[in-house]
Amino acid sequence: MRTRTVLTRLTVLTVFLLVLAACGGGGQAGTSAPAAPAGGQAAAPASGQAAGSTASSNVDANGKFKTPQTIEVMATVRSSELAPPGADWIVAKAVKDQLNIDLKMTWVTQSNEYDRLLQTRAAANDLPDVFLASPTVVSNLAPQGLLADWTPYLKFMPTFVTEREVEKLKPIGTFDGKLLALVTKTPDPYKQSVMIRKDWLDKLGLQVPKTLDEYLAVMKAFTEKDPDGNGQKDTFGWSAAVDTATGRLLRFNPIFGAFGAEFDTNYPWRVDNNKLVYVPTSNERRDALQFIAQMNAAGVIDADWKAQKDEDFRNKWKAGKIGIWFEDWCAGFCSGNHDPFAKANPTGRTIDIDPPVGPGGKSAVSFWTRLNAARFGMSQKAAQAGKGEAIARFMEWLNGPGNTLTTFGEEGKMWKREGDKITVDQANDYRIVRALSAWSVKGSEEELRSRYDQTTSYPNGENIAVWDILQRAQKIAKVDTTDLAVLPPAPSAQAADITRLQAEGEFQFVTGQRPFSQWDAYVQSLKAAGVDAWQQAAEAKAKEAGLIK
C-alpha cells in the first residue's frame, strides 16, 4: 500500500511537471513563431539596402571590416581519413588579419552525412551562414524561405562573379526571381574513363574492343580464359556496384552511353526533336538494360556486383580481378590510388580506352555537366543578421587574395612555384590545411597541372602520365547535361518512391528477376508514381528556358 501511494503521487507529479513543460514549450514556440515570418518579410528587402549603404562605412580601403564580423561556414573535410584543421589554421588566421572576419568552421568529416546534417539544421531554422548544397537540397530549402537572395551582395565579389561565370548561370539558381543558389562553373576537368587490363589483352592475343559486341567478346574471354594465369576461374570481364543510398545501378554508364540512354540522376531528361524525353522509361534505356541483362546472364560481370558498394568495386579491380571497368581516372591512375593495384599485380598494365560504340554509332562514357555540382547557399538568417557583405567579401577573398593559401597552403613550405609549374607537397598535415580548397579551386590550367600533371613509374614497370589521360578524357564522347539544370528535380513527396521503383525495376530487369515483357507495366507504374506530374512541370520549365518550343 505504501509503495502504491508513492507511485500514485509520483505519477501525478510527473503529469503535473509534464503539463508545465508542455505549456512552457508551447509558450516559447508561440512567441517566437510569429516573430520569425514578420522579421523575414520585413528584413529581407532592407538587408540588401543595408548592405549597400554600409559598404563604404564599415570597410576600410583594403576591404577590411572596421568592426569584427563572424560567419559560420559549414564544409566537409577533403577526405574522411583527414582530421579537420585545428585552432591554429592559417586560413582562418589570414581571414581574421586581412578581413577582420572570425571564421566559425563547422566541419563534416563524413561527406555522405553532409546533406542529412544540413537538412536537419535547416529543419530547426539553424542553417550555417554559408554552405555548399546539392541541387536537390537547394530545391528542398528554397520554397521554405530559408535561403537568402545573393543579388544584393554580388557587388562585393566582382572577380568571383566573373571568373566563376555567375552571371551566365544565374537562371539555374533563381527561384521566383531570387538568386537563392550561387551556381558556378565546375573547377574540375571531366573525370571519367573506361579502363582495361592491357596485359590481359596481350596475353590472350586480343585487340582493344571498340563496339559493344567486341566489348562483350573481350569480357567473355577475360572471364573464361584465365587471363591472370593463376589456374582459377576468379576473374571477370566487367564490374559494377549498387548505390548505397538510392539502390541505383552504378558503373554501367558507358554501356548506357552506347545506347544513348545515359542520364544525369538529378535531371534524367533528353531533348529530342523538340520534345523532353524522360530517359529512364525510353526505349533506348530498355535496350541498354537488355544488353546488361545479357552480360549478367553470360556471367561476365563480377559475381558480387549485386550486393557490393562502390568501395568494394574499387577493391576488386585493385586486387586484379576485373578486366574492364568504368572509373574516375584519377581514382584509377593518380599515384596513391594506383599504388595498391601496382603492388598486387606485378605484371599488371592498365590503360584508358574509348567507350563502346553502340547501335547507330552512339557512344558516351557518362554524362557530365559544366556546372559545379554543389551550389553556394547563404542562409536567410545570416542575411537578416547583416552578414551578407561579410560572406560575399569572404568569397571574394577565397577567389582572390586568399586563393593560393586556401588551395595549396603556405607558399615555400607546402608548395613551390618552379617556372610556371606549381609543385604541391602532399604530406597529410598540409592536406589538412587545404580543407576548404573545394571552395577556392577555380579550374585554371596552373591549378589542374598542380593536381594532375604527374608521371609515376611503378615497381611493376607501369609508367603512367596522368596529364595525358586528363587530356584524352576531355576529348572523349559524353552526354552534356548542363542545359538541363534549369529543370525541377522530382517532386519531393514522390521522389523516394520514383527512385525505388526505378532502382528496383532496373535491377530486376538486368538480373532476370523480371522479364522484359513487363517493361510497359513498369513504365506505367513509374508514370503513376509521379513521373507524369514531374514531366509536366519539367516541360513547362523547359519551354520557359527555351529548351523546347
Next chain:
Amino acid sequence: MSSVVETRAQEGRRFSITPFFQALVRDIRRHSVLYLMALPGILYFLIFRYYPMYGAIIAFKDYRVLDGFNGSPWVGFKHFQAIFSSPFFYNVLTNTLLISIYKLIFGLPVAVIFALLLNEVRVAWFKRSVQTITYLPHFLSWVVIFGVLLTTLSPSTGLVNKAIVASGGQPINFMTDPKWFRSVLVVSDIWKDLGWGTIIYLAALAGISPSLYEAAAVDGATRFQRIVYITLPSIVPVIVLVTLLRIGNLLSAGFEQVFVLYNPAVYSVADIIDTWVYRQGIQGFQFSVAAAVGLFKGVVGTVLLVTANWAAKKWAGTGIW
C-alpha cells in the same frame, strides 16, 4: 487517499485536485530521499521523451521551418493519407512486422538458452571468456558486419558458398536473393546481440536463491529437472518483460542494420518503415511525413504493448504493470 474520498463525497460530483497536491507535498516531505532519487529519471523522461512529443503536431501540419510548430498551417490527415496511398506502404509495413517477429521468435529463445547454458558452466574463467567473446560483436557497427557478411557470403569467394559447392550444391546469393535475405537479417542480428542479450537473463539467474537448488538436489532432482522446475520459472518475469518491451517496438525492425545491408534486389522483402521514412522524409525534407509515420508507429506500438501486457497477465500471470 481517504481525504480524497471525503472531499469527493463532500463536494458531490466536483472533483478537487487540491488535496491531491497537499498529500503529495506531505509525501514528498516524508519520502524526500526517494523522490530526490527519482528526480533525474523523471526529468530525463520529461525533457527527452515527453517534451519532444509536442513536436508531433507537425504530423497534422504542413511544416514550414520559418512558421515553426505552431505557425505552420493545419492540414488534418493529409500526410497520413499520403503515406497510406504510397505504392510501397503495405509492402514496407509487412516487411517491418515480419522481420521484427522473426527476430523476436528466433532471437529470444536463443538468448535464453544461451544464458541457461552459461549458467550451468562451472569453470569460472571459461564462462567469463565465453561471455566476453559473445559480447564483442555487439560493439561492432553494422558497416563492419556488412563487410564480414559480404566476404563470408560472397557467391564467388565466400566461405559459406565454398562449403555449399564442395558438398555438391549451387552457390547461393544470400545478400541479393529475396528468399534468403530476411534469414541473413535475422541470423546476423542474433549473432551480433546474442551475448549482450543474455546479460539480463544472467542477472536474473544470479538472483535465484541457491537454497532452492540445494533442496532440489537433496530431493534427487537431476540437473535438467532443476533447470526446468527452478531456473526457468524464476526467470519467467524477466522473459515476459523483455518480450513485452520488444513487442512495443515491433514496428522498429532495426534501421541501421537494414539500411546497411539491403539493396534493390531485396527491397521487396527488406524495405522497412524506417528506411522508407529515411528516404522519403529525411532526405526529401518531408518532416511532416516523417512525423506522421513516427506517430503511427507510436500509436501502434502502444496498442501492441497494452494488448500484450494484458495477455501476459492473463496467461502468464505477470506483466510490466
